Amino acid sequence: MTDVRTLIDPLGLWPRTTRLAGRAEHAALGTGERLLLAVVDRAVASGLPRQVVDRLLDDGLAEHIAERVLTDPGFEQRAAALLESPQTGHLLERVLDSEASERLVAQVLESRLVDVTVARVLASDELWTMVDEIARSPAVTEAITSQGAGFADQVADEVGARSRNADAWLERVAHRMLGRPLAAEAPPGTGLA
Amino acid sequence: MSVAARLRARRVPGAAATVAPPAAARTATAPVGYVGLVTRAVAFALDAAIINLVALLTAAVVVLALSVIPISDALRTVTIAIGGTSYVLWVVGYFVVFWSTTGQTPGNRLLRIRVTAADGGRLRPRRSLLRFVALTFAAIPLFAGFLLILVDGRRRGLHDVVARTVVVDAPGGRHG
Numbered sequence: 550m551t552d553v554r555t556l557i558d559p560l561g562l563w564p565r566t567t568r569l570a571g572r573a574e575h576a577a578l579g580t581g582e583r584l585l586l587a588v589v590d591r592a593v594a595s596g597l598p599r600q601v602v603d604r605l606l607d608d609g610l611a612e613h614i615a616e617r618v619l620t621d622p623g624f625e626q627r628a629a630a631l632l633e634s635p636q637t638g639h640l641l642e643r644v645l646d647s648e649a650s651e652r653l654v655a656q657v658l659e660s661r662l663v664d665v666t667v668a669r670v671l672a673s674d675e676l677w678t679m680v681d682e683i684a685r686s687p688a689v690t691e692a693i694t695s696q697g698a699g700f701a702d703q704v705a706d707e708v709g710a711r712s713r714n715a716d717a718w719l720e721r722v723a724h725r726m727l728g729r730p731l732a733a734e735a736p737p738g739t740g741l742a
Numbered sequence: 743m744s745v746a747a748r749l750r751a752r753r754v755p756g757a758a759a760t761v762a763p764p765a766a767a768r769t770a771t772a773p774v775g776y777v778g779l780v781t782r783a784v785a786f787a788l789d790a791a792i793i794n795l796v797a798l799l800t801a802a803v804v805v806l807a808l809s810v811i812p813i814s815d816a817l818r819t820v821t822i823a824i825g826g827t828s829y830v831l832w833v834v835g836y837f838v839v840f841w842s843t844t845g846q847t848p849g850n851r852l853l854r855i856r857v858t859a860a861d862g863g864r865l866r867p868r869r870s871l872l873r874f875v876a877l878t879f880a881a882i883p884l885f886a887g888f889l890l891i892l893v894d895g896r897r898r899g900l901h902d903v904v905a906r907t908v909v910v911d912a913p914g915g916r917h918g
Contacts (some may be wrong), residue, residue: 701852713778713780714782716777722893727893729893
């Protein structure tokens, strides 16, 4: 092996050359990166991106693109396929089961933002207007009425059943006292007691 | 039902357990269920509560209104007389109107019972009034008039016999 290497590279320049090439590549990348950053900085400082975004929005290009994407018949299918795919489900399950998401939810719930939001919602007139509307809606009032009527019916049924039992008992006692036995026993509410 | 059959029914209480509907009510397929003393007493107590609650509230409003108006003793007596008469009219009207219209007072409706004529028809106002007067008389001798319900084959009290009425089950709570 040594003989072959000596034969190809008698002066031993190959390792130096590769090292040199590596350094040159590193230097070039660093320079390119710096150059790119400088260009980006200049572009941002010049307000070019904002102008581009403004231009896109003014021309309606973004809307056009969004419209084209949304009206594309395949888009809906692809979106549905993506949502229904098992991978998406697994991914979602993993995200939801992760401790990080638990921590995130706990942080959000404990944050002052939630308290402030709830306080604002409770203080808003719109909420109470909506609650009033719901409370006055025919469906809700009908449900409450039917529930109340159902309860009243239940109470009436129970009282009626007990009073009919008492009818039967009292009449048995009366007949026993008078020495006139009842002709037949009948269940309460059938007219015999 | 013939007179003899009626007498037999009275002699053997309870024999008319599930009596065939009277002529006017023959369309009904279910047998008539006559209602006993306790159920009727509960219904009557509910009616009495409603009557007295309304009367008390009305009286309270009238008394409060009169308390700020200085009136003479004579006028006070007249007011009391008017109040008493109104109360009697209210009580009589309550029963007569309900018996002769739906056949059910609110208390009856809650207990699912109905007052009908002996033939199953609706009571006329005059007969309702007669029933109420008879009911008052039945209550005078320590409610002895009501004890007849315990031994009568069709569970009729004195007032039912006098007014020729019966009290029957009304499962649906509606007048049929």
